[in-house]
Amino acid sequence: MELAAELVGVTKRFGPVLANDGVDLAVARGEVHAVVGENGAGKSTLMSVLYGLHRPDSGHVLRAGQRIRLRSPADAIRHGLGMVHQRFRLFPDLTVAENVVIGAEPVTAGRLDRAAAHRAVTDLSDRYGLRADPSARVGTLPVGVRQRVEILRALHRRAEVLILDEPTAVLTPGEADRLFEVLRTVAATGVAILLVTHKLTEVLAASDRVTVLRQGRVTGRFTTAGTDADELVHAMIGRSLTPPAPRRLARPDGAPALGVQDLTVRDGDDVPRLTAVSFAVRPGEIVGIAGVAGSGQRELIDAVTGLRPPGESGRILLDGLPVRQGRDPRVAYVPEDRHGRATAPELSLAEDLLMGAQHRLARGRFGLPSAAVRARARDLSERFAISAASVDIPISALSGGNAQKAVLARELTRESRVIVVEEPSQGVDVGVRERVHALLIEARDRGTAVLLQSSELAELRELADRILVLFEGRLVAEFTPDATEARLGQAMTGVLP
Amino acid sequence: MNLLEFSFLSGVLTATAPVLLAALGGLICQVAGVFNIALEGQLLWGAFTAVVVSDLTGSAWAGVLGAVAATVLFSGLLSAASVAWRADPIVVAVGVTLLALGLTAFLMRQIFGSGGTYTSPDLAGLPTLAELGLDVPVLGPLVPLAAVLVAATAWRLGRTRSGLRVRGVGQHREAAEAAGLRAGAYRHGVVLVAGALCGLAGAQLALGNVTLFSECMSAGRGWIAVVAVMLSGVLPGRLLPACLLFGVAEAVGFRLQGAGLPQQAADAAPYVITLVALVLAAVAARRRAPEKGST
Numbered sequence: 169m170e171l172a173a174e175l176v177g178v179t180k181r182f183g184p185v186l187a188n189d190g191v192d193l194a195v196a197r198g199e200v201h202a203v204v205g206e207n208g209a210g211k212s213t214l215m216s217v218l219y220g221l222h223r224p225d226s227g228h229v230l231r232a233g234q235r236i237r238l239r240s241p242a243d244a245i246r247h248g249l250g251m252v253h254q255r256f257r258l259f260p261d262l263t264v265a266e267n268v269v270i271g272a273e274p275v276t277a278g279r280l281d282r283a284a285a286h287r288a289v290t291d292l293s294d295r296y297g298l299r300a301d302p303s304a305r306v307g308t309l310p311v312g313v314r315q316r317v318e319i320l321r322a323l324h325r326r327a328e329v330l331i332l333d334e335p336t337a338v339l340t341p342g343e344a345d346r347l348f349e350v351l352r353t354v355a356a357t358g359v360a361i362l363l364v365t366h367k368l369t370e371v372l373a374a375s376d377r378v379t380v381l382r383q384g385r386v387t388g389r390f391t392t393a394g395t396d397a398d399e400l401v402h403a404m405i406g407r408s409l410t411p412p413a414p415r416r417l418a419r420p421d422g423a424p425a426l427g428v429q430d431l432t433v434r435d436g437d438d439v440p441r442l443t444a445v446s447f448a449v450r451p452g453e454i455v456g457i458a459g460v461a462g463s464g465q466r467e468l469i470d471a472v473t474g475l476r477p478p479g480e481s482g483r484i485l486l487d488g489l490p491v492r493q494g495r496d497p498r499v500a501y502v503p504e505d506r507h508g509r510a511t512a513p514e515l516s517l518a519e520d521l522l523m524g525a526q527h528r529l530a531r532g533r534f535g536l537p538s539a540a541v542r543a544r545a546r547d548l549s550e551r552f553a554i555s556a557a558s559v560d561i562p563i564s565a566l567s568g569g570n571a572q573k574a575v576l577a578r579e580l581t582r583e584s585r586v587i588v589v590e591e592p593s594q595g596v597d598v599g600v601r602e603r604v605h606a607l608l609i610e611a612r613d614r615g616t617a618v619l620l621q622s623s624e625l626a627e628l629r630e631l632a633d634r635i636l637v638l639f640e641g642r643l644v645a646e647f648t649p650d651a652t653e654a655r656l657g658q659a660m661t662g663v664l665p
Numbered sequence: 666m667n668l669l670e671f672s673f674l675s676g677v678l679t680a681t682a683p684v685l686l687a688a689l690g691g692l693i694c695q696v697a698g699v700f701n702i703a704l705e706g707q708l709l710w711g712a713f714t715a716v717v718v719s720d721l722t723g724s725a726w727a728g729v730l731g732a733v734a735a736t737v738l739f740s741g742l743l744s745a746a747s748v749a750w751r752a753d754p755i756v757v758a759v760g761v762t763l764l765a766l767g768l769t770a771f772l773m774r775q776i777f778g779s780g781g782t783y784t785s786p787d788l789a790g791l792p793t794l795a796e797l798g799l800d801v802p803v804l805g806p807l808v809p810l811a812a813v814l815v816a817a818t819a820w821r822l823g824r825t826r827s828g829l830r831v832r833g834v835g836q837h838r839e840a841a842e843a844a845g846l847r848a849g850a851y852r853h854g855v856v857l858v859a860g861a862l863c864g865l866a867g868a869q870l871a872l873g874n875v876t877l878f879s880e881c882m883s884a885g886r887g888w889i890a891v892v893a894v895m896l897s898g899v900l901p902g903r904l905l906p907a908c909l910l911f912g913v914a915e916a917v918g919f920r921l922q923g924a925g926l927p928q929q930a931a932d933a934a935p936y937v938i939t940l941v942a943l944v945l946a947a948v949a950a951r952r953r954a955p956e957k958g959s960t
Contacts, residue, residue, distance in 0.1 A: 240842070240845075240847075241842055241843050241844075241845050242845035242846070242847065244845075245844075245845040246845075251843065253843060256840075257837070257839055257840035257842075257843035257844065258837070258840055259832075259833050259836045259837050259840055259841075260836065260837070261832075261836055262829070262832065262833060262836070266829055266833075270829055270830065270833050270841075270844050270846070271830075271844040271845045271846055273826045273829060275825075275826050278825065279824045279825050280824055280825055280826050280828075280829055321844065325845075
């Protein structure tokens with residue numbers, strides 16, 4: 169086994185946080201090596217050290233057995249390292265070809281050789297099955313293609329170690345499968361691939377070896393063929409997941425708590441984003457919304473929560489009465505954008521938890537006793553297992569998982585009849601995900617109507633009692649939770665079963 | 666073509682040149698993602714240093730070179746503040762422009778012994794193209810150079826490696842760094858090149874349009890250049906209409922002064938006309954392309 173790159177004893181601190189603590193990691197030529205761990209386990213920091221974005225406090229990097237100094241990505245690229253970032257580092261107004269060659273451009277007689285740049289892209293595309301039109305502007309392309317452009321760039325730079333940071337977070341299941349095929353082809357040419365992820369199904373499907381990180385340390389090294397999900401989870405969170413309780417079916421009863429009738433929404437350019445959407449959610453059931461990104465989920469949820477007017481046609485009814493514009497208090501809402509829509513970043517945890525419940529603690533017209541506010545926050549933190557140094561720290565300082573628990577604590581204690589949840593476990597680790605799911609099921613069993621939007625099909629199948637599929641703004645199919653991901657995927661892409 | 670018409674045309678082009686050169690400097694900064702609104706200060710400094718060097722050496726060409734060199738140096742301050750220290754561009758612009766105003770007024774008294782306006786027989790102005798043996802009366806050599814530089818900049822930005830990199834750095838700094846480009850170096854570079862262009866602009870203003878230096882003689886041309894950049898859609902070719910408009914307005918104002926218009930009104934006319942026209946153009950452009958928004 170010929171080692172392509174090694175991280176040796178890498179330690180990196182950010183203030184009081186020890187992000188990496190003496191981490192050793194070796195990746196061999198031609199292998200797909202998964203790096204897994206919960207959020208905040210130190211995966212991204214480690215990869216940033218390898219790509220020259222962070223300098224380690226101690227430890228060093230070997231490349232093909234030689235110690236190298238990495239002070240910037242430019243150094244890393246020179247040493248044959250390439251990285252596909254989670255948030256793409258692409259130039260939206262440049263073409264695919266320009267994005268691929270920038271930094272290593274073909275030049276003829278003092279000018280940029282566009283024909284050669286196009287050829288370079290086409291050659292690499294053909295070789296690795298990474299389709300992308302060289303003359304298209306990157307800003308106009310779907311995310312799946314943008315990711316290919318990042319991979320093409322690394323290959324154009326002749327990367328021999330390719331790092332991919334959470335590459336499937338933005339892809340549909342079909343696209344993710346294609347990506348793994350491409351990675352196989354690339355690895356077969358002798359490139360070492362580091363695949364950072366927290367999705368275990370991907371690890372098991374796509375990697376040769378696995379390194380697990382927890383709290384900045386390596387807690388396990390496995391060959392993929394010799395391990396399984398349970399063992400990996402144990403290494404990741406230090407305990408096993410409680411096996412899911414046998415699925416209890418919802419017992420929805422009564423009239424719909426949420427009714428959407430013939431909803432049509434057009435955007436600023438008069439393009440329909442939703443067309444004649446009708447459905448109902450009864451108390452005590454979870455209805456899932458599936459669809460590839462941009463199929464109208466945003467518009468639907470904005471309409472249901474009262475954040476946007478229902479449009480020229482259609483009605484949204486809560487217990488038979490029209491939804492109130494501008495955030496109806498009868499609807500609890502857990503947005504996807506955790507530090508944007510979901511929380512008010514300048515507020516403390518205690519203040520954020522209070523939003524929407526201030527009248528319950530108010531004494532008279534102006535009195536809002538801060539002791540009571542903080543006591544309530546401490547109580548909620550305990551009930552919802554929010555780990556924060558104090559309830560007075562800014563909510564924006566919480567990690568993704570803790571912020572999510574705080575938002576759920578705030579919204580679930582509203583005791584609304586309807587709760588709308590977007591991507592509840594995006595960017596949170598398996599432990600938090602388990603907890604979030606339990607809370608949603610609990611709310612359902614108390615008789616809340618839950619509308620759940622998620623891009624993760626496994627999550628929809630686990631939680632939802634019915635799954636509705638949006639395609640180009642229309643509801644095209646309804647499934648029971650035992651539908652296969654393949655069939656859901658077909659409906660999501662307009663290939664109706 | 667009679668002489669009157671031709672002299673009007675050359676007056677337009679001469680008045681256009683300094684604004685166009687300064688705007689070109691502002692434009693390349695904009696392309697690289699540096700919001701440079703200190704053009705007024707750079708231009709004034711260029712004009713002053715052109716006059717000082719020309720006066721000392723008796724050579725207008727030495728004045729041009731001196732202005733370019735001195736304004737590049739002066740722009741080092743701007744690039745340190747806005748690129749290296751990432752200071753607020755508006756604060757930097759106000760600082761640099763006030764510094765240029767104060768410093769030129771102060772140094773003028775130190776070097777020439779008086780404030781206000783300085784001119785002298787020792788001060789060599791730029792020759793006209795006719796004096797250089799070309800069959801084009803009145804125009805100075807920096808005027809066609811400005812047009813050539815606009816075309817050259819368009820080519821450089823659009824067709825060369827360094828142009829691609831500058832565009833990349835301007836669009837997305839993190840992406841440029843991830844692609845292994847030294848974004849900071851490119852940004853420092855464009856600010857210094859903008860300094861060279863403003864040096865040329867100042868030399869044309871003080872040694873071409875006239876042959877003198879007076880306090881505050883840039884008189885808002887740098888600000889007009891900033892507006893031209895903002896309305897150009899960052900395309901070099903589109904700087905021409907806005908700058909030409911200013912040139913026409915100034916030449917017309919000059920004529921009207923000859924025809925009895927009060928001087929103050931003639932001085933103000935080009936700015937009023939240019940701003941009104943540019944604002945109308947911007948409004949019209951926005952009407953054509955209504956803002957796109959989802960919510």
